[in-house]
Amino acid sequence: xxxxxxxxxxxxxxxxxxxxxxxxxxxxxxxxxxxxxxxxxxxxxxxxxxxxxxxxxxxxxxxxxxxxxxxxxxxxxxxxxxxxxxxxxxxxxxxxxxxxxxxxxxxxxxxxxxxxxxxxxxxxxxxxxxxxxxxxxxxxxxxxxxxxxxxxxxxxxxxxxxxxxxxxxxxxxxxxxxxxxxxxxxxxxxxxxxxxxxxxxxxx
Numbered sequence: 001x002x003x004x005x006x007x008x009x010x011x012x013x014x015x016x017x018x019x020x021x022x023x024x025x026x027x028x029x030x031x032x033x034x035x036x037x038x039x040x041x042x043x044x045x046x047x048x049x050x051x052x053x054x055x056x057x058x059x060x061x062x063x064x065x066x067x068x069x070x071x072x073x074x075x076x077x078x079x080x081x082x083x084x085x086x087x088x089x090x091x092x093x094x095x096x097x098x099x100x101x102x103x104x105x106x107x108x109x110x111x112x113x114x115x116x117x118x119x120x121x122x123x124x125x126x127x128x129x130x131x132x133x134x135x136x137x138x139x140x141x142x143x144x145x146x147x148x149x150x151x152x153x154x155x156x157x158x159x160x161x162x163x164x165x166x167x168x169x170x171x172x173x174x175x176x177x178x179x180x181x182x183x184x185x186x187x188x189x190x191x192x193x194x195x196x197x198x199x200x201x202x203x204x
Contacts, residue, residue, distance in 0.1 A: 014161030017154050020147055021164035027144040028171060034137045041133060045124050053117035054081045062106045066114075069099060069107070086118040144171060159202070166199035 056079040057063040067075065070088055081089075089111050092100060100108050151168045154161075170176075178197075185193075 013157040014154075014164070017151065017156055017161040017164050020151050020154070021160075021167060024144065024147050024151065024164070024167060024171070027140070027147055031137070031140045031144055034133070034140050038133050038137055041130060042125075047121055047124055050117040050121040050124070051080070053113055054121065056080060062110045065103050065107050066110060069096075069103060081114050081118070083118065083122075086115060089114060148172065163199050163203040166196055167203055169196055170200050 056067075056075050056077075058075070058077040058079075066089070067073070069092060070085060093111060093115070100111065148168045148171060151165060156162045156165055
């Protein structure tokens with residue numbers, strides 16, 4: 001079977017792929033619009049105090065004691081107590097009183113403050129209109145993922161088709177093709193990544 005001559009192929013060879021590329025553009029635009037709306041909605045919420053209270057205080061002896069109660073050894077300075085951590089602290093407050101008492105009053109006060117902050121944050125973010133917006137964002141992401149899956153399944157035979165595939169890769173990487181450290185990668189891997197960036201630039 002003869003190999004295809006790319007110099008004599010036109011975009012009709014990738015008709016389905018180009019159609020999916022158009023659908024991908026629409027889906028990404030819809031996603032971006034919904035996420036922008038979501039960001040504006042969260043920006044309007046007064047979550048500053050509970051978020052500050054839930055921040056892990058790296059230099060605090062009390063927070064480090066709580067970390068050990070959670071079975072953890074160390075967290076980065078940017079870490080926060082997440083809902084799973086708060087659930088574990090609730091369980092500890094109900095069934096692990098002895099461990100908390102041994103840890104001391106400061107730990108007990110801090111655990112109560114963390115639980116209260118989590119409840120306050122939840123009351124703000126679990127409002128019906130916010131949960132509905134989150135569902136719409138999730139559904140939009142699923143629709144885009146379905147299109148990307150179809151793009152993946154089709155071979156590209158033209159430059160235009162390859163550009164569509166590069167757009168799909170960019171979406172998978174949340175728009176960022178430079179997040180990976182490719183210094184230790186093999187030469188062929190770096191070249192493949194470079195080609196991907198070139199195609200994405202052509203598509204832009």
